[in-house]
Amino acid sequence: MARLTWHGHSTFTLETDSGHRVMFDPFLDENPKSDIQVADVQELDFILVSHGHFDHFQDAIPLAKKTGATLISTFEIVGFCQENGLENVHPLHIGGGNHFAFGYAKMTPALHGGQVDGDEEGAFTTVPGGWWLDMPGKTLYHAGDTALLMEMQLLKGKVDVALLPIGDNFTMGPEDAARAVEFIEPRVVIPMHYSTWEPIEQDPNEFRDRVAGLAEVVILDPGDSYNF
Ligand code: NI
Ligand code: MN
Secondary structure (H helix, E strand, O other), rough: EEEEEEEOOOOEEEEEOOOOOEEEOOOOOOOOOOOOHHHHOOOOEEOOOOOOOHHHOOHHHHHHHHOOOEEEEEHHHHHHHHHHOOOOEEEEEOOEEEOOOEEEEEEOOOOOOOOOOOOOOOOOOOOEEEEEEEEEEEEEOOOOOOOOOOOHHHHHOOOEEEEEEOOOOOOOOHHHHHHHHHHHOEEEEEEOOOOOOOHHHOHHHHHHHOOOOOOEOOOOOOOEEEEO
């Protein structure tokens, strides 16, 4: 049984069947909805960063340094991390994946901004992505920050649990996220990237109503876990 815990926004900890701890898009200390802080995280094996915006990346380097976790992201973000003293890294790019100890992780396309938080010169600006994880007996899709994409149709039938942004304003809103569910046909969908701040305030029940019949919608509170 894998355990997926939401920390608000797009930050999740995945404890895999193989016993590895994988964190997506660490944003804890300045995340008003997070249930934990960087100081609370003791063990982490991998950190997956979808893109460089502060609300997905801000705590990634401190957590990687603290825990020794391997940071996986685009070539440019990994380069920025190396410039900032991180050694345990693995670069990927959109459409490419690699087998890691917890399973296969592939970067999926996302349509969004590519600026990297802390990169004053813009030298590491990159293409944002998402994640498709293929682990023994189960698959997971973390969409990152993105608009609705036709490319999501390529994931049809390949996703057990989909983590989709519903906040609108900077990403898909509930209507387009429900469209994404039509494209992907996941078994379960968990909404993310909403109600962290006023501009992305959403009622996840409205999203649940839109998705009705297409997939099971699991609405988490920060600190809640979903087992699959
Ligand atoms: Ni973003
Ligand atoms: Mn974001």
